[in-house]
Amino acid sequence: MADGQGDKPMEADVKMHKPPQLGLKLVHLDLKGAPPKISYLREIFPLFADLGADGILLEYEDMFPYEGKLQVLKSPNAYSPSDIKDLMVLAKTLKFEIIPLVQTFGHMEFVLKHEAFAHLREVKAFPNTLNPHKEESMELVKSMIDQIMAIHNNIKWIHIGSDEVYYLGEGEESKQLIEQGQTNKNSLFTSHVKAVASYIIATHSNVKPIIWDDMLRNISADKLKESMLDQLVEPMIWVYNADLDVNKMLLQIQKYQGMGFSQIWFASAFKGATGAAQCLTSISYHLANHLQWLNVAETLPRNSIHLQGIALTGWQRYDHFSVLCELLPVGIPSLAVCLQTLRHGVFSLKEEEYVKRSLGCKSLRIDFPRYIRGWFSNYHRKRKYVHPGIIQNFEGEVRSVYALWEAAISKLRTAMERIYYPDTVEEWIEEHVNPALTRLQCLVHDMDEALASIDIK
The missing domain is CATH 1.10.287 (Helix Hairpins)
Incomplete structure (x- = not known):
């Protein structure tokens, strides 16, 4: 498989004698594009476990078997309830944590593209973001959560998305309230997330909501503390760059810690983060990203904040309407390298040999003709x-x-x-x-x- 670096050896320059404690290592499966058949997932889940994974972050989107008024949301190829239950049995055998992910604010294209729900858009022309003012919007989210939770019993976390809430504050209702000084964009965000998270905790007291952290980054410490989100959700901090700035990230974590958050997650990427139409996965790029996350974890102040785990994201589309990027089988060598790196704190010849044996391949490099x-x-x-x-x-x-x-x-x-x-x-x-x-x-x-x-x- 390609690492995009010609003759550069796979062995990483950065080495650690002892890997830092990372918590759960979750493989993210993005099903909004090229969803694998259940038979294939049954094949690769044991491989993930062998490579060092502890669970799956399962982003269903339109592959969940929604029923009733939500039936229009599901793809013709959507998994059946029995399919999902079979996966849950396999996950239990492998001692995997399964964390379902359902978008509840931004990236709602798979819902808001349908005529039945188009009136719930924040901006009429764009299906990205849910209108947080309509009571029906909240009822929609509750119904989605209820159906997912009905199949996923005995889970500890549910991921409620909430990233890239584009056009928030640009709808007519929002603009009127903002002009009247009754709210602002940040308050609109925190209020809706609080409502969603509060509903989950009220109906499933043993389940903790997780959210992507990007919308929190520009909210002032005082306003975020005032929102009391720290008592309701756990932020998943995502950065996919190979040159992740460790010092900047530590400052961001310190900010969250100061706002009251005591539990956090990291999110790296093993594929799907180097171009919307990317075909081949650059192993070296994603390896560098994971080595930087190891550096962050190594210097994390453990006495004040707890790292729950890291999700290795594998995006299949940048959004519901974009083209496919690298397919999952193409990205598995990168996933294997990244998981082994997180497990051992280093990617040396020993880890490379293990990956090659596990995948049954002779090389992890490819040379491109110049x-x-x-x-x-x-x-x-x-x-x-x-x-x-x-x-x-x-x-x-x-x-x-x-x-x-x-x-x-x-x-x-x-x-x-x-x-x-x-x-x-x-x-x-x-x-x-x-x-x-x-x-x-x-x-x-x-x-x-x-x-x-x-x-x-």
Whole structure:
């Protein structure tokens, strides 16, 4: 699999003698795109456990089997209640924590795109954000939570999303109240989250709500403390960058601690964070992100704040309407590297060998040809301006890759159909396979023309 760094060795530069205590290590499954079949999840859950995972953060979106008035929300391929119960049995066998994630404020596209719920949008034209003023909005959220909790009994946490609440405060009702000085954007956010979290605690006293932390970051310490959210939710602090700023993160954690939060979570990324249409997962990028989180955890003031765990996110779409990014099977080598890094506090040759044995692969690297970009670019090909000796450096590889692609497409479709539903297979092949095959065909054609031109001269 690709680490995007050519010949750079996989062994990490940063090493720790003893891994810090991270709490639960959760693998995030984003089902709003390319949801795997239950049969595939049954195969890979034991692999996750073997690699060091302690549980699953399960973001259903439209794959949950909603019923009654909410039935319109579910995908035609939605899992059945018995499917989910089977997964819960498997999770228990593996001693996994299962934490369901349901969006309750922002990223509500899968709900608000439907005509039946479009009137609950904060801004009429955009299906992103729920209108926090309408009583029906809260009833909708309660119904979603009730149905999810009915299947997920005996859980300790539920994640209620609440990230990237775009356009909040821009709806007509919100603007009127803001202009009258009765509220502001931050108060709108905290009030709604409090209402959702309070409902969960009132109806399921043993379950604690988790929220993404990005909307909290710009709220002043006084206002956040005044909201009393620290008594209701646990923030999950997410940063996916390879160059995560450890000192800045520690200051953010200190801010939360000063606001009264005593329990926090981290969120890294093993895939789905380097481009909305990314096809291959950069292992080295995500490894760097996890090493930085280890540095944060190592310096965390343990006497004043408790780290509940870290969620390794694997985004499948940036939002409900965006294209697919790296598929889960493509991201599993990165996940394996990241989990082993968190387990041992280092990623050395020993951990690399373990990952390769677990996945049954010989290498975690791939080298990308550089001659094509440097001497056979679109500019060169269009003008037939080609150095005859250069083509020899890549002709054999290009023809080999083209032959492999032609032979592999039917096999790829068959393999994908074992894991995914037909709509995912068609989307991926149309979006990523066919364009790449066309580019390869053009490359071979231009190479043949260039060689013919050279022979003539």
